[in-house]
Amino acid sequence: MNVLGIETSCDETAAAVFNNDGLKSNIVTSQAIHFKYGGVVPELASREHIRLIVPIVQKALDDAGISIKQLGGIAVTYGPGLVGSLLVGLNFAKALSMSQKLPLIGVNHIEGHVFANFIEENDLKPPFICLIISGGHTQLVFVKDYGQYELLGKTRDDAAGEAYDKVAKMLNVGYPGGPLIDKMAKGANPEFINFPRPMLRDDNYDFSFSGIKTAVLYYIRKLNEQIIDKQKRDIVASFQAALVEVLVEKTIKASLNYGIKSIALAGGVASNSYLRNYMGKRAREHDMNLYIPDPQYCTDNAAMIACTGYFYLNKNIESYPDLAPKPSLKL
Ligand code: KG4
Ligand code: ZN
Numbered sequence: 001m002n003v004l005g006i007e008t009s010c011d012e013t014a015a016a017v018f019n020n021d022g023l024k025s026n027i028v029t030s031q032a033i034h035f036k037y038g039g040v041v042p043e044l045a046s047r048e049h050i051r052l053i054v055p056i057v058q059k060a061l062d063d064a065g066i067s068i069k070q071l072g073g074i075a076v077t078y079g080p081g082l083v084g085s086l087l088v089g090l091n092f093a094k095a096l097s098m099s100q101k102l103p104l105i106g107v108n109h110i111e112g113h114v115f116a117n118f119i120e121e122n123d124l125k126p127p128f129i130c131l132i133i134s135g136g137h138t139q140l141v142f143v144k145d146y147g148q149y150e151l152l153g154k155t156r157d158d159a160a161g162e163a164y165d166k167v168a169k170m171l172n173v174g175y176p177g178g179p180l181i182d183k184m185a186k187g188a189n190p191e192f193i194n195f196p197r198p199m200l201r202d203d204n205y206d207f208s209f210s211g212i213k214t215a216v217l218y219y220i221r222k223l224n225e226q227i228i229d230k231q232k233r234d235i236v237a238s239f240q241a242a243l244v245e246v247l248v249e250k251t252i253k254a255s256l257n258y259g260i261k262s263i264a265l266a267g268g269v270a271s272n273s274y275l276r277n278y279m280g281k282r283a284r285e286h287d288m289n290l291y292i293p294d295p296q297y298c299t300d301n302a303a304m305i306a307c308t309g310y311f312y313l314n315k316n317i318e319s320y321p322d323l324a325p326k327p328s329l330k331l
Helices: 032-037 042-064 083-100 109-118 160-170 177-185 210-221 225-258 273-285 303-314
Strands: 002-007 012-019 022-030 071-079 104-108 128-133 138-145 148-154 262-266 289-291
Touching (some): 012 042, 012 303, 022 042, 022 303, 032 042, 071 109, 109 138, 128 225, 177 273, 273 289
Parallel strands (some): 128 262, 262 289
Antiparallel strands (some): 012 022, 128 138
């Protein structure tokens, strides 16, 4: 069965085709229009989705070498996300499903990030511990079975990606901040400043990142612009080291306490090179099996939505045609 996946929850317009043989095509357009505003402008995002959705879906079908008639189902993100953006993808998917008489499945974007681990063939199977780290979410989840999630902990304030983006803004690094800090920090000194590691030793699986961000702010407040410029790479490397240490150590702790040897990462921040290395090192030390999607499947994409939809549609699970967007949908 060829499943078309559609993702429009934020500022990526994306479509992909997934079938029995795996991923057949994967098209993602990151909307450049938001760059000059230093963040996503919801109204502009919706308008860009409207402009891009038809050509992106067409390109996904063309790349997969199939026509609409060869589709067996449609998967679409219905939350969480920006309501106007979700509406574009969802209404497009509903119209296509009705006109072509195809089953439709609404996919939870966060679950899609988890399923990104199943796009490429590997031996990952539940149960496993999954750290989901994106621009809007930071959650540590016990994946008991396919589609069965127990939330172990989450951030009490900023999401991991949000902290990256805010620190990047403070230091005029540019937008989007996460990938830029990732690049800048390479070869810099992560021990330059010992920023706090909030909640690292607390007896729970929650996170808090606003304190690290504030510590960066207090540090740079004392400095003039030239010194900031000189130290910038070491500052971002030190910020990153603090944030990543908490993420990794709490994930390792969950894996040890639950006796689950498999760990998976998901979400945009999982594409971070420092995190991937650090997590890899700690997992090896504990003889744990670590799974991380290829970076292109960590950041928002439709391959993960098509892959999730393929799983549910194959079990004959589908959504009602009156499916509505759920901007605050939880896992
Ligand atoms: O999963 P995602 O693409 O979208 C959401 O669902 O939020 O995650 C986006 C977040 C942004 O905050 C972005 O700065 C961060 O992921 N990000 C990174 C990297 N690539 C994306 N953070 C750190 N290092 C990266 N290489
Ligand atoms: Zn996402």
